[in-house]
Each structure stands twice: as structure tokens, then as C-alpha cells.
Amino acid sequence: MERDRRGIKERLDKIREEFFAQIKEISSPVQMQEIKARYIGRKGELTQLLKGLKDLSPDERPHIGRLVNDLKKEIQSFIQQVSLSFSFLQGKKEDITLPGVFSSLGHLHPLTQVINQIEDIFKRLNFRVVEGQEIEDEYHNFEALNIPLDHPSRDAFDTFYLSSPEHLLLRSQTSTVQIRVMEKEKPPLRIISAGRVFRPDATDASHSCVFHQVEGFMVDKEVSLANLKAILAEFISQMFGEEVKMRFRAHYFPFTEPSAEVDISCLLCKGRGCSVCASKGWLEILGAGMIHPRVFEKVGYDPEKVSGFAFGMGVERIAMLKFNIQDIRLFFENDIRFLQQF
């Protein structure tokens, strides 16, 4: 009897030792189930031992029985703990109450936002958005816009030429779109077109050799300067606010006659004069005018039968005024701390 008892005790100790050694090594719930079956399952070692209790003498039975049961409980509760931590780990993957892993969402570049806003205003005024081309030829960038080879104003618009094929260049103004559209289509036309332009300007706080313009024009029978004023007044009030004033200043552009530069009352000082408007009270925002008869002739329109207006504005300039940005270079440096503010 004594031997039996010692034998069982030894066996229990061994089982205990093995169990803890094995449970330490497991790495999956499946392995845990296997161990559970091995020790306390229907055919498990402890279960077998418990079944064998009936072979012991009645006075031995309770004592040995308690030892076996104690170990069974110990193993059971340990298995429960381990399975809890497994389900916690597993649950973690699927716990829909845990906050997700956020990837930061980007947003549109401030220049794109301004272009979209300008286009939206003109779309509501029945203008159609078209895309121009950045690579142009001399004819479309200059001649067709009534800027002859030897014309002094060509200097201001001069640009980057491609080495091959020769005579191709990066457009210096979006006014080229006027020609491209009129060559293909007949009036009535109401067009708006945004895009990049290129000039060999030295870069500083207000100049960049690459910038963006929006060109707009309308051609029909009997389009007048009054129509131009009405459209621009509507645009300015939607873009900058109803209280903003507008003025036309006589100017010269080769492709319009008459031509004007259009100013708005300073957004900061409201016309009283401040450092933003150089004490003038006004800010220049675009060039405009009535399309020159020679431009119509170049595209095969009869200037006696049709008339039209055109205007062009710098997107960076508008964005700088709207957001009160002092340096044009900020738009192109890709500094996320700057871009995130818009």
C-alpha cells in the first residue's frame, strides 16, 4: 500500500512537472487543446489515474483521490488562464471596439483648391472647362496671339525652348488655349482653362519660373465690354466676397483691344492702404480685354461678325491674396507643415 501511494505521488509529481514544461512551450490554441486532452481529457493521464482509484483500498482512496484532484484543478485553472490570454490575443485582431490604425488622409494642394474654386464659379456661369497643352509652338504662343517675332512684349513672355524638336517651347501663358479652341470650334464659346505656364524668371518671393494661370474667354455675336465687366464682377464677388470692389485700369496686351488690368479693393485694409497693397488700397488680380480682331483673323473668324472678351489670372497670386501667403516658393517646396494648413 505504502508503495502504491508513493508510486502514485511520484507519478503525480512527474505529471505536474511535464505539464508545466510542455505548457511553457506552446504557441497556439491548438497546441493547448492537445495538452488539455493529454492530461485532463477523457483519456488523459489524470483521468486515467482517477479511474484507477477504485483499485485502491477504501482508506487510501480519499487521500490519493484528493491529491489527484488537486493536481487536476491546478492544471485546469492554468489551462483556463492560458486559453484566456490566447483568446485575448486573438480577440485583439477582431475587437471592433478597439480604435483602428489610422493612415493619414491627404488633401488637395492649395493651388488645386483655388483652381477648382475658380472653375466652379465659371461653370455656374455656363463656361466649359477645357485642358490646354503645356508644350506649344511659337505660332500658338506668340504669332497667333498677335505677338510678332520682333515685338517688344515678346521679351516679357519669352520662355524655355525645347532643344528638339526645334521651335517647340513651354507655353508662357494660357492664352494659347484661346487659339487652340477657336481653331477647332465655332462660336458661341464660353471657355475656362487652368494650367501651368513657364517663364525664365529668377525665383524670389513673388516670382517663380513655373506657375499657374486660368484663362477665360467668351466669343459670340455682340459680346461687349459690359459683358466682360458683369462676368468678372460676379466672379470677384463669389471668389472674394460681395463687399469687395473692382476697378478696370487701362493697359496694353497685344491680343486684346481695348485691354485692362483689373484690380480689387485690398482684402486686408479694405481700400484704406496697407503694406499688402503698398498703400494703394487696390490689388491687381488679372488682365483682360476685348479679343483683338487680328486674333480672330488668325483662327478664321470674321471680326465683323463676332466679338469676344478674354481674361487671364495668376493662380498663385489669387491664392496668396486669399490665404495671406507672403512667399510664392512655399507652394512648390512640398513642406507638409505649410500644405497642411489649407
Ligand code: DAH
Ligand atoms: N496672358 C496674359 C499674361 O500672361 C494674361 C492675360 C491678359 C490674358 C489679358 C488674357 C487677357 O486673356 O485678355 O500676362
